Amino acid sequence: MKGSPRILFIVILMLGLAVVPLLADYFDEPFYTVMFSRMLILSIGAVSLNLILGFGGMVSFGHAVYLGIGSYMVGIGTLHAVEDGIDWMANGFIQIALAIVFSAITGLVIGAISLRTRGVYFIMITLAFSQMLYFVAVGNEKYGGDDGLSLYMRSDFNGLINIANDNSLYYLNFVILLFSLYISHRIINSRFGMMIRGAKSNEQRMRAIGFPVFRYQLVAFVIAGTLCGIAGVLSANQTEFVNPSVMHWTHSGDLIIMTVLGGLGTLFGPVIGAVAFLFLEEFLSEITEYWQLIFGPMLVLVVIFARGGIDGMLVGLDKWWHKLSSHSEKETG
Template sequence: MKGTPRIIFIVILMLGLGVVPLLADYFDEPFYTVMFSRMLILSIGAVSLNLILGFGGMVSFGHAVYLGIGSYMVGIGTMHAVEDGIEWMANGFLQITLAIVFSALTGLVIGAISLRTRGVYFIMITLAFSQMLYFVAVGNERYGGDDGLSLYMRSDFNGLIDITYDNSLYYLNFVILLLSLYLSHRLINSRFGMVIRGAKSNEQRMRAIGFPVFRYQLVAFVIAGTICGIAGVLSANQTEFVNPSVMHWTRSGDLIIMTVLGGLGTLFGPVIGAVAFLFLEEFLSGITEYWQLYFGPMLVLVVIFARGGIDGMLVGLDKWWSRNSTVKNEEID
């Protein structure tokens, strides 16, 4: 692999994310660990969305629903553990398992119905389902309703990983992000991934050469939901608070924006997008209360002028770079 600007950028970004807590401790600014921890969690969500949106062409406008499912598994479990003394319910492995199971089931139901439609209808149906679950959470007084649940403790991983400290939670997030990146790298290059990408490229053709496209798309939809469910578990532990707004449709929109901003259908695009999104949010909201007024036009510019998102710009930079370096080599000859 050649050291093109894009690869150098991605390596620096990932290494940088790896040392954030160390730097934050050194400069005595623990706030940054928390901020970047959020970036990691939403990166996982965006990476999972990218599997179906970027590689599969399925514009799911309800992806945050899995963040909600994962979060509520932690919220409900921890509440029973604290209030009713049922300690095993705060077990992190159990919560992750439940989040995986429930996210997969939800994905199966939503996908089985919405994947029968295409285009705008698909967007609207996934949106409708996620809003339905959002209102279930709002209406559920037993588990906090609109106000949500405060967590008095984080998930307990049998003492294997102690995430009471922000730094250890940060590295748990980081490892899970790396795992989900590796998983999606394997997936998109496998036979399964070829089918998903082929269906995005030309669905009619896929059918004509003999692929039952629906079942592959459904499985991809479920896998993406499951990964995002795990991100939900992490998110609840990070904020130590769960309320329905984690699965509000604006959150789903945020995930789409992150993916598009970073670069659809590229491995690291969603990570770049999530980091850039939260960075801009933090930076702009520090300057003005009306930060969205500036953020909106920036997004419009990215969509118009950089079709491949930030990663697309880096690819463009690579091309410019290789052109220039070949010119230089010729001069030397």
């Protein structure tokens, strides 16, 4: 007997995600399409965070900022399109392009300052920068301030896809998730990715070999930010609402939890983590209003006992399975 329960699980998960809207329509429960849509969007965010956190060892505690930037591109864009008649600002392609540009610039500035530091300093500085941008959004009365903006309509993709329909938006999210997984896969297996991973395990050695570690890490930081910026565009379209809380520091914390819960430094870990996180939230809040009373200690226990996250458990399952199958082969052969 060969095979791997872990790969089987991941394949089933991805196939399952691919058919969610069909099943939801069949059972007439459109709520699930929306819920899983959120999972996909946060998966993209977690996949992007995993690039720097999981593979690069850079504990960025401000990743939700890029979700915010992407969201505000949509919010501000549709606001101007509707109120001032600037049509191109409601165009989804342009919004994504702007989200990429602004996320990249933000990532460049935050990264250039934060990456000069290490360890706890890095964590706190990324956190502080995200809080700073959060306050910029809160203080900006023109674009809703604390209350945020309600979207008049979702982004317009030149009629190529009409995401006013929840199912189309779901598949747009799904395709972009696949795209970010592909990008992620290509990056971590490239020379660049090797370098980033090398710097995680021994930065001094990488520098001694002659790699400009800072520059490479900065590029990784920017790439992760832009990917998450795209997720922000999708997120605003999903909720049809933009407000500063999307970049609140606890939301950055949620992204870290998803990544760690799924499995740091694995390709599909963040997807598993995001799905598991939102399921837990949904499930626990169904049981009790005080669901965080359970979720908080659970998080502490996961950190203390399950270090590889869910993917780590699956790897353990794989090992057990291989041992089991080699045993049975010996017995039969």
